[in-house]
Amino acid sequence: MKPEAPMANDRGAVLITVLLMVALMSVIAVGLSGRVSALIARQHLIETGSAAREAALSAETLAKAVLRQSFALNNNRTTLDAPWARPAHFMTEAGRIDGQISDGGNCFNLNSLVSGEGSIRQSNPAAQAEFARLMALLGLNPAEAEAIAAAAADWIDGDTRPNPRGAEDYDYMAASVPHRAGNTLMADVSEFRAVKGVTPAVYSLLRPYLCALPVTDPAPLNVNTLMPAAAPVVAALFPTDPDLGRIMDAIASRPAAGYGAPEEFWRLPPFRSLTVGDEIKARTSVRSRFFMLVAAVSHADARITLTALFDATGKDDVRLVSRRFGDEE
Incomplete structure (x- = not known):
């Protein structure tokens, strides 16, 4: 007896099943492809971010070396013509590093x-x-x-x-x-x-x-590194309100080589009409102790900013106090 030919309905069911399986496999393939792409992108971000972080830490190490070099040249006075005060720019294989050290003590602590x-x-x-x-x-x-x-x-x-x-x-x-x-x-x-x-x-x-x-002492203001914008910090030392404009002018009139002693700063014309007592004079110096590094790093498509505070108590003693990655929120 001859076998019966498959019915049309059976053939249709098989075809639908095959099509559903193909569609399901396509969906799975697309999903897997998306997940693989996301994993690759995530790994790329991790790698570039890690490389940018390492570059920023390298800038921190370099900053410590530059500070030591500056104090080796002159451990008694800190001026803006020293190596630490010069901005640094470096090109890397996949980006660049921009770093700037500033006096970290010309402020109210x-x-x-x-x-x-x-x-x-x-x-x-x-x-x-x-x-x-x-x-x-x-x-x-x-x-x-x-x-x-x-x-x-x-x-x-x-x-x-x-x-x-x-x-x-x-x-x-x-x-x-x-x-x-x-x-x-x-x-x-x-x-x-x-x-x-x-x-x-x-x-x-x-x-x-x-x-x-990291101390409870007032920050000694270095008359050799003060900027005119810091005039309010200087003015706040006085119990009366001095002329901010005149203090800004006094700071701006600093000689290129700086002052040899704080007394030279206090003898400037804007302060002659003020009572500059020993307590106020003691709040100024010609040597800085704290320094702030801000390093901006770009590596491929990663961007990172490092801010580091150093305590430089001597030419061979430059200590990291704090480090922060990212901009201040």
């Missing part, structure tokens, strides 16, 4: 708002008053400036007792996002944004004049 160490850190009223004067010189209402200075000191000191007009844990725990005061030295100026009263506008206004050095 937020950590000077306290004195002492550890749990015995206490608010420094003189530093608070100086900080409030700086903020007022920059346009803040004096009452607002005093409150921010008090709150910033509370943020750093070692106790939980608020200063008059200050702020401690109780105030911050009542915030929309509850948190506590730092009660330790600030590791980065960006921490200042968390202090009560510091709005984004206030932070943006004050940021160019601030630093967070």
